[in-house]
Amino acid sequence: MLKVFVDLMSQPCRALIIFLTVNKIPHTVHTVALRKGQNRTPEFTKLNPMQKVPVMEEDGFVLTESDAMLKYLTAAYSVPDHWYPRQPQKRARVDEYTAWHHVNTRLHASKVFITEVLIPRMTGQPVDDVKLQHALRELDETLDKLETMFLKEKDFLCGDDITLADLLAVCELMQPLGGGRDVLVNRPRLQEWKSRVQSALGDSFDHAHKILYRLKDKHISKL
Numbered sequence: 001m002l003k004v005f006v007d008l009m010s011q012p013c014r015a016l017i018i019f020l021t022v023n024k025i026p027h028t029v030h031t032v033a034l035r036k037g038q039n040r041t042p043e044f045t046k047l048n049p050m051q052k053v054p055v056m057e058e059d060g061f062v063l064t065e066s067d068a069m070l071k072y073l074t075a076a077y078s079v080p081d082h083w084y085p086r087q088p089q090k091r092a093r094v095d096e097y098t099a100w101h102h103v104n105t106r107l108h109a110s111k112v113f114i115t116e117v118l119i120p121r122m123t124g125q126p127v128d129d130v131k132l133q134h135a136l137r138e139l140d141e142t143l144d145k146l147e148t149m150f151l152k153e154k155d156f157l158c159g160d161d162i163t164l165a166d167l168l169a170v171c172e173l174m175q176p177l178g179g180g181r182d183v184l185v186n187r188p189r190l191q192e193w194k195s196r197v198q199s200a201l202g203d204s205f206d207h208a209h210k211i212l213y214r215l216k217d218k219h220i221s222k223l
């Protein structure tokens, strides 16, 4: 049986859980609470010396990168081709995005969340506005590129149907919502894209984001 080790506050963990749910792939969920340091226990460190989630394990085969896990699952299980098309050029488009994703969408949306939510919570200090404005500018450049280089006039980032690229991207762009910030507020084309992604994912989307919605409500009630 496939086992996944996740914390749903983590963007790539949500992408993995949504993918498994939508594609009805049997799995067991093992929660690793990052806020309690459960990723630094000796047992977990043995599984993933990088002490990060998600981790996937199947019959002794361990994988530690969400991108690799999602691609593995499309090969190991029978899932619709649109997620990671076999046609070489279509597949290369998804690979093009996923290679770019980690140092652009993920890096910049995470920085906004870390600056606005995590650091103030951990240190008790107010938000550093200079750092936040800088992070928002960097994210804005990434959103420009998402629109002009990937989405263009299409329905999804890599074509006419949802792929792993859309799934990874949407989970990252949701993260700043934990601090009450909708990063797509002035981006109608990306908002429409997000709605299409959300309807393609069905209930699994809101289900995986429940913990983030709770954090957002807590954040807003403190203002």
Ligand SMILES: N[C@@H](CCC(=O)N[C@@H](CS)C(=O)NCC(=O)O)C(=O)O
Pocket (backbone or CB within 6 Å): 009, 010, 011, 012, 034, 039, 051, 052, 053, 054, 064, 065, 066, 067, 102
């Ligand atoms: N590139 C990895 C990123 C994994 C990652 O950075 N996970 C974060 C949560 S989103 C984590 O476990 N952080 C714990 C830590 O660094 O202590 C992936 O996509 O799977």
